[in-house]
Amino acid sequence: MPDLNARNLLNPADPPERQREKLLVIAEALMRRVEQATDDGGAAYAQFQRAAMLEDQVSARTRDLERALDLLNQSNARLGEANRETEAARQNLADAIETVQEGFALFGPDDVLVMCNSRFGMHMLDLRDHLKPGLPFDEYVERVSRSRYLALPEGETPQDWAVKRRRRHQDRHVIFNVRLIWDRWLQISEHRTGNGGTVIIQTDVTDIIRLEREARGRMLDDQARIIRATLDHISQGVCIFDAERRLVGWNQRLGALLAIPMQRFRMGVGFGTLMERLEHEVRFGEGMTAQRFADWVMGGPGRPALSFELQHGTLILQAHAQEMPDGGFVVSFTDITAERAARAALSAVNETLEARVMERTLELADALADAERANASRARFVAAASHDLLQPLSAAKLFIGSIEAEALEPFAHEAVTKAQNALDSVEGILAALLDISKLESGRLAVSPVPVRLDRILNPLREEFAALAAAKGLRLTVMPCSAVVFSDPAYLRRILQNLIGNAVRYTAQGRVLVGARRHGGMIRLEVRDTGPGIAEEDQDAIFREFHRLDAPASASEGMGLGLAIVERACAALGHPLGLQSEVGRGSCFMLQLNRAEGLTEAAAPAPRRDLPEPQGTQDRIAFLVENEPDLRRAMTLLLEKWGVSVLDAANGEEAAALIEEIGILPDVFLVDQQLGEGMSGLEFIALIRARHGFLPACLITAQRTPQLAAACVEAGVKQFLKPIDARALEAWLAALPAAA
The missing domain is CATH 3.40.50.2300 (Response regulator)
Incomplete structure (x- = not known):
C-alpha cells in the first residue's frame, strides 16, 4: 500500500499529472477503508460520505487541471510555431547576407559578434576560425592587427594599428582602406545601427585601386611628355632636382646656355656635376658666390627663393632657384644679355635726358621764381597802392563831406555830388582790386562760422530796394532763417555782387533771391529776367575786367564782381553754378552746408551797461x-x-x-x-x-x-x-x- 503520510499529500509545485495520480491513490485508499469499516455507530457511512465528497473535489480539481493542461499545450504549440518562424527568419537573414558580395558582420550593442557571412573573413584565412558569434570586437581587432595577411604601413606596429582601428570604431560612420599582402586592398565601411550595434562591410577594391594607379601612371606619363615638350620650347634653360639633389629633368636650352654637352645630362646625375661647371666657367654676379649657391642647395626644407646673375663668356644669365613641395628644387637660367645692353643704352640716354631735364627744370624754376616774385610784387604793390590811395581818397571824401552842400549854388552843389559819386566809384574799384589781389595770392583768410541767412539777406534787401525801384524792377528776397557754415563778411560780399549784377543788367521784370533746402545743404539762388547769357559766354563772365554788353569802366563797372564771387566761393568751399537762357534771364546758384543743431555765433557782450545815446553835439x-x-x-x-x-x-x-x-x-x-x-x-x-x-x-x-x-x-x-x-x-x- 502506498505511503500516505503528510509528505505524500498534494504539493502545489507538482505537475498536474502527478497531482492527479496522488488524488486517485487517496480516493482508492479511502474507499477501501469505508468498505472495511464495521462500527455500528455509522462511522463507516460517514467515512463513505466524506470519501464521496472528496471524490467530487478530486473530479473538479481534475477537470481544472485538464483545462490548464490544454491551455499549456496550446501555448507550447504557439511557442513552437514562433520558434520555427524565428529560426526560419534567422535562416533567411543568414541566407540573405551570405548572398552579399561584400564581407558582412553584425556586432551587437555590447560590441559582441552576432553574425557574419563567409566572405567576411575570406581575405584573412588565419582569422576565419575565430569569426563566430560571441567574439568581442576588441579581440577581433587584436587578431586582425596580428594577421599575417595584413600589410602594415612602414614604421607602424600591430599595437599602433589596433589603437587607430579602435579609435575609428568610436565614430558613427567611418570608411577607410586597408592594405593586404600581395598588393590587395579592402575598403572597410562601418555604420551604427538604431539599437547601438555596428555593421561592418568589407569590399575588395583591389581592381579599382589598380585601375586608378594605371590611370594616374598614364596621366603622369602624359604630363611628363607635356612638361618635356614645354621645357624644350621655352627660351629658358631649366634643370630639376629631387629631394636627394639628383637630376630628374632638364631641357636642351640648358646645355646651350651653359655650354655643357647634352650627353653629360642623364637621370640621377648629382648636383655636383652642374656645380663643377658653374665654379670653373661662370662668374657670379654681385652678392652671390658658388659657395652660397651650394649652401642653399644643401639646405633643408623651407628654403626661400633665390635669384642672382652670372656671366658665361659674353652671355649674362639671370638664375632663379625655387624649392618644390617634395623637397626638390628647380633652377632656371634666362639670357638677359640683350636686356642688359638695352639697359646700358637706356641708362646712357637717361643720363642725357636727365641732364636736359635738369637744365630745363632749372630754367623753369627760375621762370617760376621770377613769376612768383612778380606776383608777390604785384600783390604788395596793389596792397600798398590801395592803402596809399585810400589815404588821400578818404581825406577827399571827408573834405567833401565837410562842405555845407545846402549853402552852395546849384551848379556847385551838383559838382560836389558828382565828385562824391566819383570818389565812391574809385573806392569800389580799389576795394575790388584789393580783394582780387588777395584771392590770387592765396592770402585770403576765411573764418567759417554758423551764420543765419536772414542776417545777411535782410540788409541786402534794404540796400538794393531803392535801386531796383528806381529802375522799375520788383526785388523779392524770400525770408530764410536757416543757419549755414560760412564767413559772414565774404558771404555778404558774394550775394551783394550777384544781386547788384542782377539789378544792373535787368531792364524790366523782377529779381528773386531765395533759398532751397536739399538734405543737409542750402542752395541760394539769385534769379533775374535779364537778357540772359549765351552758353559760350558763361565761362568768360568770370574773368577779370570782362563785361558782355560794354567795355569795363569806372562808371558802369570794371567787371570784377563775378571774378571776386568765383574766387571767394572757391576759398569758402561753396559750389557755384549758373543756369541761363538768352532772352529769358539767368540764375546764379550757391550751395552751402547747413549747420544742423547749431545757432548763429553770439555777438560779443558789451563791456558795461551804456546809457541812451545823446547825439554828437558838445x-x-x-x-x-x-x-x-x-x-x-x-x-x-x-x-x-x-x-x-x-x-x-x-x-x-x-x-x-x-x-x-x-x-x-x-x-x-x-x-x-x-x-x-x-x-x-x-x-x-x-x-x-x-x-x-x-x-x-x-x-x-x-x-x-x-x-x-x-x-x-x-x-x-x-x-x-x-x-x-x-x-x-x-x-x-x-x-x-x-x-
Whole structure:
C-alpha cells in the first residue's frame, strides 16, 4: 500500500499529472477503508460520505487541471510555431547576407559578434576560425592587427594599428582602406545601427585601386611628355632636382646656355656635376658666390627663393632657384644679355635726358621764381597802392563831406555830388582790386562760422530796394532763417555782387533771391529776367575786367564782381553754378552746408551797461592820425557835427597830451598804422589800461579778418578807409553821454 503520510499529500509545485495520480491513490485508499469499516455507530457511512465528497473535489480539481493542461499545450504549440518562424527568419537573414558580395558582420550593442557571412573573413584565412558569434570586437581587432595577411604601413606596429582601428570604431560612420599582402586592398565601411550595434562591410577594391594607379601612371606619363615638350620650347634653360639633389629633368636650352654637352645630362646625375661647371666657367654676379649657391642647395626644407646673375663668356644669365613641395628644387637660367645692353643704352640716354631735364627744370624754376616774385610784387604793390590811395581818397571824401552842400549854388552843389559819386566809384574799384589781389595770392583768410541767412539777406534787401525801384524792377528776397557754415563778411560780399549784377543788367521784370533746402545743404539762388547769357559766354563772365554788353569802366563797372564771387566761393568751399537762357534771364546758384543743431555765433557782450545815446553835439573826440591831410579833413568834418577835436600824429604824442591837459575825451578815433611806434589797437589798449574803458573806433585801410576779429575782441568799432561819413556820424550819435 502506498505511503500516505503528510509528505505524500498534494504539493502545489507538482505537475498536474502527478497531482492527479496522488488524488486517485487517496480516493482508492479511502474507499477501501469505508468498505472495511464495521462500527455500528455509522462511522463507516460517514467515512463513505466524506470519501464521496472528496471524490467530487478530486473530479473538479481534475477537470481544472485538464483545462490548464490544454491551455499549456496550446501555448507550447504557439511557442513552437514562433520558434520555427524565428529560426526560419534567422535562416533567411543568414541566407540573405551570405548572398552579399561584400564581407558582412553584425556586432551587437555590447560590441559582441552576432553574425557574419563567409566572405567576411575570406581575405584573412588565419582569422576565419575565430569569426563566430560571441567574439568581442576588441579581440577581433587584436587578431586582425596580428594577421599575417595584413600589410602594415612602414614604421607602424600591430599595437599602433589596433589603437587607430579602435579609435575609428568610436565614430558613427567611418570608411577607410586597408592594405593586404600581395598588393590587395579592402575598403572597410562601418555604420551604427538604431539599437547601438555596428555593421561592418568589407569590399575588395583591389581592381579599382589598380585601375586608378594605371590611370594616374598614364596621366603622369602624359604630363611628363607635356612638361618635356614645354621645357624644350621655352627660351629658358631649366634643370630639376629631387629631394636627394639628383637630376630628374632638364631641357636642351640648358646645355646651350651653359655650354655643357647634352650627353653629360642623364637621370640621377648629382648636383655636383652642374656645380663643377658653374665654379670653373661662370662668374657670379654681385652678392652671390658658388659657395652660397651650394649652401642653399644643401639646405633643408623651407628654403626661400633665390635669384642672382652670372656671366658665361659674353652671355649674362639671370638664375632663379625655387624649392618644390617634395623637397626638390628647380633652377632656371634666362639670357638677359640683350636686356642688359638695352639697359646700358637706356641708362646712357637717361643720363642725357636727365641732364636736359635738369637744365630745363632749372630754367623753369627760375621762370617760376621770377613769376612768383612778380606776383608777390604785384600783390604788395596793389596792397600798398590801395592803402596809399585810400589815404588821400578818404581825406577827399571827408573834405567833401565837410562842405555845407545846402549853402552852395546849384551848379556847385551838383559838382560836389558828382565828385562824391566819383570818389565812391574809385573806392569800389580799389576795394575790388584789393580783394582780387588777395584771392590770387592765396592770402585770403576765411573764418567759417554758423551764420543765419536772414542776417545777411535782410540788409541786402534794404540796400538794393531803392535801386531796383528806381529802375522799375520788383526785388523779392524770400525770408530764410536757416543757419549755414560760412564767413559772414565774404558771404555778404558774394550775394551783394550777384544781386547788384542782377539789378544792373535787368531792364524790366523782377529779381528773386531765395533759398532751397536739399538734405543737409542750402542752395541760394539769385534769379533775374535779364537778357540772359549765351552758353559760350558763361565761362568768360568770370574773368577779370570782362563785361558782355560794354567795355569795363569806372562808371558802369570794371567787371570784377563775378571774378571776386568765383574766387571767394572757391576759398569758402561753396559750389557755384549758373543756369541761363538768352532772352529769358539767368540764375546764379550757391550751395552751402547747413549747420544742423547749431545757432548763429553770439555777438560779443558789451563791456558795461551804456546809457541812451545823446547825439554828437558838445562831444570831445581825440583823433590820432599820422596823415596830416586826413587828420585835417577829419577835424573839419567832426567840427561841422559840433564835436570838439583834440588831435595827435601818433600814440606816444596822444598819451603825453592827455597826461598834460588832464582831460579825457568822450571818444577816441584812432588810425591803425601810426608809423614806427605803437599801432592803433595798442594805443587804445594803453589808454584803457590807464583810464578805464572808453569808446573808441579804429580807422584803417587793412581789410584782414584777423584785424576785424581783434577789433571785435577788444570792443572797438572798425571803420575802413575811405571813411563813410554818414556811418561815422551815426556811430558817434549812438554813443552814450559821458558820465
